[in-house]
Amino acid sequence: MFTSFFYTLRERKVPVSITEWMTLMEALSKGYISSLNDFYYLARSILVKSEAYFDHYDIAFQEYFKGIKAPPEISEEIMNWLKDPFNRMFLTEEERALLDRMDLDELLEELEKRLREQTEQHDGGGYWIGRGGISPFGHSGQHPAGFRIGGSGGGRSAIQIAEQRQFRNYRHDLTLDIRQIEVALKGLRQLNRTGPEDELDLDKTIDATAKNAGDIDLIWRRSRKNKVKMLLLMDVGGSMDPFAHLCSLLFSAAHRSTHFKDFQYYYFHNCIYDYVYKDIQRRDAVSTDHLLHIMEPDYKVILVGDAWMAPSELNSIYGAIYYYERNYKPGIIRLKQIADHFSHCVWLNPESTNYWNEPTIMMIKRIFPMFELSIEGLQKAVKKLIVKH
Amino acid sequence: MTNDDFDKFKGSHDYVTSEALRNAVNVSIALKRPLLVRGEPGTGKTLLAHSIAKGIGKKLIVWNIKSTTKAQEGLYVYDTVQRLNDSRFGDKDISDIRQYIKLGKLGEAFASKEEMVLLIDEIDKADIEFPNDLLNEIDEMSFYIPETGETIVTVHRPIVVITSNAEKELPDAFLRRCIFHYIEFPDPPLMEEIIKVHFPDIRDKLLSQALATFYSLRKIDDFRKKPSTSELIDWIRVLIASNTPDEIIPTEIPFAGTLLKKEADYAHFVNAYMKRMRTTKTIDGYEALR
Numbered sequence: 001m002f003t004s005f006f007y008t009l010r011e012r013k014v015p016v017s018i019t020e021w022m023t024l025m026e027a028l029s030k031g032y033i034s035s036l037n038d039f040y041y042l043a044r045s046i047l048v049k050s051e052a053y054f055d056h057y058d059i060a061f062q063e064y065f066k067g068i069k070a071p072p073e074i075s076e077e078i079m080n081w082l083k084d085p086f087n088r089m090f091l092t093e094e095e096r097a098l099l100d101r102m103d104l105d106e107l108l109e110e111l112e113k114r115l116r117e118q119t120e121q122h123d124g125g126g127y128w129i130g131r132g133g134i135s136p137f138g139h140s141g142q143h144p145a146g147f148r149i150g151g152s153g154g155g156r157s158a159i160q161i162a163e164q165r166q167f168r169n170y171r172h173d174l175t176l177d178i179r180q181i182e183v184a185l186k187g188l189r190q191l192n193r194t195g196p197e198d199e200l201d202l203d204k205t206i207d208a209t210a211k212n213a214g215d216i217d218l219i220w221r222r223s224r225k226n227k228v229k230m231l232l233l234m235d236v237g238g239s240m241d242p243f244a245h246l247c248s249l250l251f252s253a254a255h256r257s258t259h260f261k262d263f264q265y266y267y268f269h270n271c272i273y274d275y276v277y278k279d280i281q282r283r284d285a286v287s288t289d290h291l292l293h294i295m296e297p298d299y300k301v302i303l304v305g306d307a308w309m310a311p312s313e314l315n316s317i318y319g320a321i322y323y324y325e326r327n328y329k330p331g332i333i334r335l336k337q338i339a340d341h342f343s344h345c346v347w348l349n350p351e352s353t354n355y356w357n358e359p360t361i362m363m364i365k366r367i368f369p370m371f372e373l374s375i376e377g378l379q380k381a382v383k384k385l386i387v388k389h
Numbered sequence: 390m391t392n393d394d395f396d397k398f399k400g401s402h403d404y405v406t407s408e409a410l411r412n413a414v415n416v417s418i419a420l421k422r423p424l425l426v427r428g429e430p431g432t433g434k435t436l437l438a439h440s441i442a443k444g445i446g447k448k449l450i451v452w453n454i455k456s457t458t459k460a461q462e463g464l465y466v467y468d469t470v471q472r473l474n475d476s477r478f479g480d481k482d483i484s485d486i487r488q489y490i491k492l493g494k495l496g497e498a499f500a501s502k503e504e505m506v507l508l509i510d511e512i513d514k515a516d517i518e519f520p521n522d523l524l525n526e527i528d529e530m531s532f533y534i535p536e537t538g539e540t541i542v543t544v545h546r547p548i549v550v551i552t553s554n555a556e557k558e559l560p561d562a563f564l565r566r567c568i569f570h571y572i573e574f575p576d577p578p579l580m581e582e583i584i585k586v587h588f589p590d591i592r593d594k595l596l597s598q599a600l601a602t603f604y605s606l607r608k609i610d611d612f613r614k615k616p617s618t619s620e621l622i623d624w625i626r627v628l629i630a631s632n633t634p635d636e637i638i639p640t641e642i643p644f645a646g647t648l649l650k651k652e653a654d655y656a657h658f659v660n661a662y663m664k665r666m667r668t669t670k671t672i673d674g675y676e677a678l679r
Contacts, residue, residue, distance in 0.1 A: 019565045027420055038412065045413040047566040051427065051571035202469060209473060216477055287654075 005043075005064045012060040014053045020046055036065065083367070112122060181253035184375060186381040187298060188230065189259060193222040228300055229262040230254065235305030236267045236280050247304055250348070254302075264299070266291065270309050271331035272338065275321045283319035288334055292341045300385045301338065301345040304373065307364040310353060314360050332363065339367050346381040348373040395591035397445055404433065404440035405575075405582045413570035414441060420568065421548035423527060425559075426598045428572030431617030434552040435574075438508035449506045450547075452494035458515045460522030463495035464532050464541075469551065486536050495523070496541060500531060520563040526568065575618065577604060587622050588629065598638040599625055605639075606648060612657070616648040623647050 009016050009206070024046045033039050040061065048057045078172035123298040187192055197220040205221035211217075232254055254263060266286065276291055313319045314331045327334075339345050347368035356365065364370065369384050371377035398414040402546045406414075410424045414437075417424035426434045452463055468489045475481050480486070492500060498507040512520060527549065531542040551567065553559065575583060577600055584596060591669035599621070607615050615626075624647040633643050642648075 015561070017565055023422070027416060030419065032416070032419060041409045041412040042416055045409075045416055047571055049425070049559075049567065049569045054571065106535075115525045206469065206473065216473060295539060316613060 008060045008064045009047065009057065013058045014048060014056045014060060016047050023170065060223050062317055077359060079096065108116050155195040181250055183377040184382055185253060186259065187379065188228050189226040189386060192227045193224055195222050195225060197222050199223045226259045229298065231299040231301045232259050233272065233276065233301065233303045234265065234267050235270060238270060238308050239308055246350055250304065250373065252358050264295070271314055272334045273327035273331055274329065276326065292337060297343050299342055301342045302381065303347045303368060305347070306351045307349055307350065307361045308355070308358050309360050314363060335364060344385045345349070346371060346384050348377065348381060398441055399444060403586055404436055405579060406577060407584060410570055410572065413568055418548055419544050422492050423551055425551045425553060425569050426565070426569040426572060427553050428615060429521070429574055431619045432574060433506065433618070434572060435510055436548040440507060441504040441548065442460060444552040446508050447504055447548070448510070449508060450494050450498050451510060452506045454512050454514045455508045458519070463493040463523065464526060465493055465496045466491045467536050470618060489536060495526065495654050496599050498547040499532070499541050499543045502544060505547040507547040507549045509549065509551045510652045511554060512551050513559065521560050524563060526565070539593050582616065583649065584594040588625060591625070591629070594635045595628060599628060602639045602642060604646070612649065614654060620648050640666060645664050
């Protein structure tokens with residue numbers, strides 16, 4: 001029964017296993033289901049084990065039970081604008097009046113219609129923004145990505161619920177917040193017994209006591225602590241500006257993570273040359289040679305940057321974008337030095353993987369294992385940092 | 390769902406549930422599989438177990454997980470130190486090991502003569518391996534105590550509710566055995582119900598103003614910690630106690646400190662939003678927020 005639904009789910013990258021599928025069959029055979037609505041929730045609670053996959057599930061559900069295509073995504077920028085209710089204040093009287101005239105369902109319908117039109121007639125995303133008369137922002141303000149407004153949950157059909165795709169924001173490949181980064185960074189640990197002997201070693205105590213003819217002899221040992229030390233090198237300014245927020249999230253998460261034995265960070269611009277900097281304004285310089293001298297090779301190194309520059313900036317002497325830096329070694333040599341010095345390095349790139357065929361990105365990717373700066377990428381990077389060579 | 394046998398859990402008078410949640414609970418009871426509940430802090434994950442226990446009239450056992458909790462402790466603890474001590478100073482018969490075996494919360498639920506609801510609270514606090522260590526016991530609902538040669542087998546499978554804050558990823562093998570539910574942040578109509586459970590006599594105007602303000606604050610993504618249900622309830626309590634006029638709630642957001650618990654959030658809120666509100670006096674604040 002429904003076996004192809006199983007494959008639809010797997011195609012949509014929902015990690016469903018046979019065990020879970022059999023559980024669902026068991027539930028179905030007991031006859032608890034009276035409608036598609038029940039089935040939607042039943043199957044979801046049994047098959048999907050993380051809210052990160054709810055959105056994938058919704059899409060698969062739509063596909064299987066209705067055969068319609070998933071709606072086009074609304075660009076992030078617009079979504080962000082919409083999320084801030086205070087933006088409404090800056091609409092003119094007229095615009096707001098227009099917004100208030102439509103009720104929710106009309107707005108939804110209109111929005112969906114336009115989104116569909118858009119994919120049929122245009123590839124770009126700009127079309128519906130420009131459509132005159134009615135402010136598009138208002139439309140999407142009520143978009144299903146938000147919460148349900150009005151209307152009780154019970155009366156809706158399962159497909160409508162799936163269509164709403166309220167879990168879009170929980171997808172792993174989209175969201176990143178400090179907490180999530182912290183969770184990912186928590187993977188970076190290697191426990192070692194260090195510090196004062198403050199933990200009772202029961203086995204040894206019993207042994208010793210027995211040897212002592214029953215006279216209690218307490219044996220203590222050191223407790224386990226994380227020995228991971230981390231070095232964060234971040235590209236700032238220029239082409240990294242659009243990712244500044246993302247990078248600051250990563251930075252605060254790493255900084256707040258108390259479980260590292262040591263945490264060091266430096267900034268650079270575009271590529272690492274003769275100097276790295278203690279501050280974003282790049283005034284407090286430390287020579288790269290000195291850095292490599294003082295940092296032990298067992299630091300785990302995370303480099304963050306778009307790795308996107310003119311090839312000469314990477315390959316040439318004096319190639320640094322600021323002529324006064326007058327680097328005596330090409331950037332790529334510096335990067336190699338870093339990769340050789342430290343045993344565990346990764347490069348996190350905020351650019352989407354679609355752009356990774358740029359020449360400089362390709363070159364740097366050959367030196368450092370490169371991952372996308374997303375939760376998924378970060379998790380992979382952490383795994384890479386923790387493995388023994 | 391119409392099946393009486395299935396539809397055991399209907400929520401309780403002081404805990405408002407959604408359809409999806411009731412469904413998940415009933416699936417887990419019917420299929421005898423643990424229910425894993427996740428959700429933002431303050432969405433009532435822990436309270437759910439209390440509500441289930443109350444709803445179907447069973448006793449509740451709570452096992453709070455801490456970072457140092459080991460799976461073994463849930464089953465039983467063999468108090469060797471006590472036995473060692475007794476062997477030296479005590480006058481008890483130390484050859485009877487059974488008196489040094491103390492059942493943990495999980496063991497208690499297994500050994501009980503009646504059906505229980507077992508809450509394993511914040512399972513992700515423990516070590517990464519913790520859930521895996523419990524797999525077999527939760528599957529078989531029995532465990533063996535090598536020290537005494539006893540096997541504890543359940544008479545009635547307890548209804549197991551597990552909560553998690555997603556601080557750590559749970560192992561796949563563990564997840565496969567669970568029924569999963571994600572408690573979403575309540576939408577305004579549901580929130581209204583929840584508030585009315587806490588404040589049955591609240592004035593409609595106050596409620597609607599407070600909710601509108603609350604949800605518009607939650608839409609601001611820059612906050613480190615978004616205000617949650619418990620903060621909203623506190624805030625409304627303050628609003629009622631202070632007799633704040635309803636009209637100024639959305640414009641001045643009095644007692645914002647009750648909603649925003651982090652200094653940085655509060656500062657951000659005052660700088661970025663309150664100032665903007667004041668400079669655009671021509672627009673009525675409430676209209677703007679709606």
